[in-house]
Each structure stands twice: as C-alpha cells, then as structure tokens.
Amino acid sequence: MAASDGKELTMSRAMVDAIAHEMRESDDVFVMGEDIADYGGIFDSTQGLLDEFDRDRIMDVPISETAFLGAAVGAAQSGMRPIAELMFVDFFGVAMDQIYNQMAKNTYMSGGSVSVPMVLMTAVGGTYNDAAQHSQTLYGTFAHLPGMKVVVPSTAYDAKGLMHAAIRDDDPVVFMFHKRLMGIGWMPAPEGPKTAVPDEDYTVEFGEADVKREGDDVTVVTLGLHVHRAIEAAEDLADEVDVEVVDLRSLVPLDTETIVESVSKTGRLVVVDEDYRSFGVSGEIIARAAENGLSDLTAVERVTMPDTPIPYARPLEQEVNPGTDDIIEAVRSVNDE
Amino acid sequence: MSEDLVPVDSAAVWPEDAQDVTEAIVANWFVREGSDVEEGDTIAEIQIEKVSVDVPAPATGELVERLVDETEEFERGDALARIRPA
Numbered sequence: 128m129a130a131s132d133g134k135e136l137t138m139s140r141a142m143v144d145a146i147a148h149e150m151r152e153s154d155d156v157f158v159m160g161e162d163i164a165d166y167g168g169i170f171d172s173t174q175g176l177l178d179e180f181d182r183d184r185i186m187d188v189p190i191s192e193t194a195f196l197g198a199a200v201g202a203a204q205s206g207m208r209p210i211a212e213l214m215f216v217d218f219f220g221v222a223m224d225q226i227y228n229q230m231a232k233n234t235y236m237s238g239g240s241v242s243v244p245m246v247l248m249t250a251v252g253g254t255y256n257d258a259a260q261h262s263q264t265l266y267g268t269f270a271h272l273p274g275m276k277v278v279v280p281s282t283a284y285d286a287k288g289l290m291h292a293a294i295r296d297d298d299p300v301v302f303m304f305h306k307r308l309m310g311i312g313w314m315p316a317p318e319g320p321k322t323a324v325p326d327e328d329y330t331v332e333f334g335e336a337d338v339k340r341e342g343d344d345v346t347v348v349t350l351g352l353h354v355h356r357a358i359e360a361a362e363d364l365a366d367e368v369d370v371e372v373v374d375l376r377s378l379v380p381l382d383t384e385t386i387v388e389s390v391s392k393t394g395r396l397v398v399v400d401e402d403y404r405s406f407g408v409s410g411e412i413i414a415r416a417a418e419n420g421l422s423d424l425t426a427v428e429r430v431t432m433p434d435t436p437i438p439y440a441r442p443l444e445q446e447v448n449p450g451t452d453d454i455i456e457a458v459r460s461v462n463d464e
Numbered sequence: 465m466s467e468d469l470v471p472v473d474s475a476a477v478w479p480e481d482a483q484d485v486t487e488a489i490v491a492n493w494f495v496r497e498g499s500d501v502e503e504g505d506t507i508a509e510i511q512i513e514k515v516s517v518d519v520p521a522p523a524t525g526e527l528v529e530r531l532v533d534e535t536e537e538f539e540r541g542d543a544l545a546r547i548r549p550a
Contacts, residue, residue: 134499137492137509174516312491312511315535321492 136324137310139171141283142248145290146173146210148328150180153208156294157184159195160212160248169214170250170309192222196247200229203245208294213249216303217260219268230299231274245300246293247275252305252352252401254448255314259436262444266350266400267407269301270378276300276333277378281308281354284322285376288331295330305352305401319355334380338389342371345458346389348412349399350375353449357399360454368462378408386412387419394425395461399449404431426464428457470523471543474510477519478540486540488512490532501527501547508544525549 136144150156158173164187167174177185188195192213199211213219219226226247234242253262270277276298280286286304293300308320339354340361345368347357354374361370371389375381390396396416398409409429416424430449438444474488491511501507501521508519521527529546532538 134505135494135496137494140494171516310492310509312489312509312516312535313514 134323135321136283136287137171137316138280138283138286138304138320139168139174139309139311141287141324142172142290142304143174143176144324145287145294145328147176147179149208149291149294150176150184155207156210157186157207158210158212159186159188159199161188161190161214163187163212168212170304170306171311172212172248172250172304172309192218193225196222196225197229199245199247200225200233200243203243203299204233204241208244210246210248210294213247215261216249216251216265217263219249219265227272231272234298235274242297243299244297246290246302247299248302248304250306251303252307253437253444254307254352256439256441256444258439262437264303264305264351264400264402266303266378266402267411269303270408270411271406274299275379277303278333278376279303279305279350279378280376281339281351281374282320282322283324285331285337287324288329289333289376291328292330292333296333303351307352317352317355317359319358331376333377334382335376336382336385337374337376338371338385339374340370340372342369342393344369344393345395345397345462346371346373346386346393347397347399347454347458348373348375348386348389350378350408351401353399353401356449356451357454359451360458363451364455364458368458370458381411381415383415383419386416390416391420391423394423395464396424396427397430397454397457397461398428399430399454401432401449403434404429405434407431426461428461430454430457469528469546469548470525472507472519472522472545472547473541474519474538474544475541476522477510477517479512479515479517482512482515485512487537488540489537490534490544491516493530493534495527497527497530499527500550501525510544519544521547523547523549
C-alpha cells in the first residue's frame with residue numbers, strides 16, 4: 128500500500144523500519160543496548176526487531192554503558208556498523224570517555240587509518256515528570272564536542288530518512304529522539320510527528336534544515352518536540368503574525384544558510400530549545416544569524432529551559448519546559464519591536 | 465449497507481496472558497478513514513496495561529470508519545473500526 132493512501136507511521140516505527148532495512152542489506156549492522164531485544168527498547172526504538180533477527184544482532188547488554196559503548200566503538204573500527212542505544216541521554220556521564228575520547232576522536236587520533244561508523248541512539252526530553260536524571264535533551268553538549276554528527280528528528284518521515292543516513296555514514300552519528308514524539312501509548316505525541324512514510328528506503332541528508340511552515344514576519348528556529356509546539360503557536364497567531372518555523376533536523380552539520388535566509392526575510396528571530404539556556408543551541412543559532420546577517424536582525428528572543436536541574440513535580444516541570452504559550456509570547460514580543 | 469462491513473474485533477488480538485484485563489486504549493492509528501488496507505496490514509496499535517499489541521486488518525478493503533479514537537479507552541470485544549471488503 129502506498130503511503131499516499133494515508134498509511135502513517137509513528138516515529139518509533141519509522142526508525143525501526145530503517146534499522147530493519149539496513150540490517151537486511153548488510154550483516155555488519157547490529158543493535159546493542161539495555162532492554163532493546165525482548166522489550167523492544169523502552170521507548171519502542173527497536174520494537175519487533177528480535178522477531179526477525181537473532182540475538183547476535185539484536186543484543187541486550189547489562190547496565191554497563193562504558194563497556195558496551197566501548198565495544199560498539201571497537202566493532203565500528205573493525206568494519207562493522209553498530210547501533211548502540213544509550214537508554215537515556217542523561218546516562219552519558221558514565222561513558223563519556225568512550226563517547227567523547229574514543230568514538231568521536233579515534234578517526235582523528237589514528238590519522239584517518241580507522242573510521243568509526245556507528246550510531247549512538249539515545250532518548251531525550253522531558254514533559255512526563257521523570258525528574259532531573261531522565262529528562263534532559265543535552266543537544267548542546269554533543270553538538271559542542273567535535274567529532275560527532277548530531278541529528279534530531281521531529282517527524283516519522285525525517286526519522287526514517289535520518290536513520291538510513293546515520294547507519295550509512297562513515298562517521299559516528301548521535302541520533303537523539305524525543306520520547307514524546309515516539310508514539311507510545313502512555314506518553315501521547317502531539318499532532319504532527321506521525322506522518323506518511325514511504326515503504327522504500329530514502330535518506331534525509333544531514334545539514335539540511337526544513338522549513339516546516341512558511342511565514343514572513345517572524346522566524347522560529349527549533350528542533351525535536353518543539354517544532355510541533357512552534358507550529359501550534361504559529362497557527363494560534365495566524366491572524367496577527369505570519370510565523371516561519373525552521374526545523375534544524377541536524378545540529379552537526381548545521382544548516383546556517385536556511386536560518387540566515389529566513390531571518391533576512393523576516394528580520395525577527397525566536398529560538399526555541401528544550402535544552403538549557405546558556406552555552407547551547409539557542410546561543411549558537413543567534414550567533415550564526417548575527418555573524419551572517421547582523422543588519423537584518425531587528426529583534427531576537429530565546430525560549431529555553433532555565434539553567435537549573437529539571438524538576439520532578441508536574442507543575443514545576445511544566446513551568447520550566449517551554450510551552451506553546453511561551454513561544455506565542457516571545458513571537459509577539461519580537462514582532463512588536 | 466452496514467451489514468456488509470467487517471468489524472475489527474479487539475478480542476481477536478487480546479493476548480492469552482492478559483485475559484483478566486478487560487480494558488485497553490488505542491495507542492496509535494496508522495491508517496486514516498477512507499484508506500485502503502490489505503488483510504494482515506497493521507492498522508493500529510493498542511495498549512493493554514503496559515503491553516503494546518498490533519492490530520492487523522481482518523480483511524482487504526477500505527477502512528471506512530474508526531470507532532475508537534487515539535488515547536481513548538475501550539473494552540475487550542469492542543469493535544475498533546469497520547472495513548468495507550473489496
């Protein structure tokens with residue numbers, strides 16, 4: 128059945144589609160992680176793969192991030208194409224040497240004699256009251272450290288295309304998926320991430336931002352879950368402000384050109400990021416816009432998490448996590464300047 | 465007209481080990497009303513407590529009506545949708 132018939136996939140199924148396809152194409156592709164086999168990934172990122180592939184290729188591992196991410200780096204350097212799932216991005220700390228000193232740098236440190244073609248797949252984001260050690264996005268942390276490509280899908284279509292591209296890439300790719308976009312029963316997704324997805328394989332190239340909604344008055348640059356919040360805000364504001372929504376889709380490489388083009392049209396920029404405010408994506412986007420088109424900039428605002436651990440209590444988390452209302456307020460504010 | 469429609473019976477996909485549970489939610493629809501489906505295609509996903517279960521189309525034809533919305537609760541045995549066989 129063609130996708131145009133109206134068949135739609137959740138983001139998790141779209142990712143699994145891409146992984147299964149690449150595993151059928153090449154025996155070098157395999158998945159390892161905590162609860163990724165029998166359980167199918169706690170956010171459904173590997174659901175159903177064990178039905179088709181054996182346990183040598185869909186591999187549950189003990190709680191041992193340093194060991195299994197290190198094993199993935201070694202397998203990648205030896206010519207395989209591992210996909211290793213770090214269950215929550217927040218757990219990167221215990222394995223940072225493997226991620227940052229080995230996975231990200233070994234190509235450089237070896238003078239190019241080895242490459243590390245692995246995917247580090249990890250769940251990010253809050254909004255479901257899971258406290259400070261299970262709710263971060265940390266986009267900026269991984270994008271800041273050189274050597275890793277970093278991708279962040281917001282729709283099922285993009286997730287499948289980015290996953291195909293990530294597995295085929297000869298460099299390490301960090302694939303950061305927001306839990307609330309996956310389509311899990313107990314954590315309903317907003318309108319938007321479930322999209323028509325072609326059955327066949329295709330790639331979404333890294334470094335190509337997507338204008339998810341066109342507009343002339345204010346540019347909103349964002350990624351992941353907040354693409355959908357920004358679109359909702361834009362629709363609410365449609366009678367008073369014409370908002371353009373730019374979905375970055377990848378942070379490394381970053382599509383500066385699309386951002387600058389949009390800002391040169393609108394002159395007003397709002398950056399929305401579920402990551403912390405300081406030293407992160409929001410500051411980087413504003414810096415690039417300023418470096419490349421300062422004279423076009425009339426007004427700038429950023430809507431982010433404050434620089435504080437993410438609260439467990441529902442009302443407190445809702446208060447700090449950027450909501451549609453916060454985006455509306457920021458858009459109105461820059462539009463009035 | 466309606467007697468020709470094939471119901472998508474939720475009881476048909478209820479797991480053996482969840483027979484004492486009587487309620488579930490529709491987690492996801494993958495097919496819009498008015499779309500064509502083939503017998504065996506996964507058309508929806510339901511969640512029974514913490515277990516996700518795929519719902520295959522019982523017949524080839526057009527999915528004319530969804531009877532339960534996403535995130536809405538239903539009882540075992542409720543029809544989830546109706547298909548007009550091709």
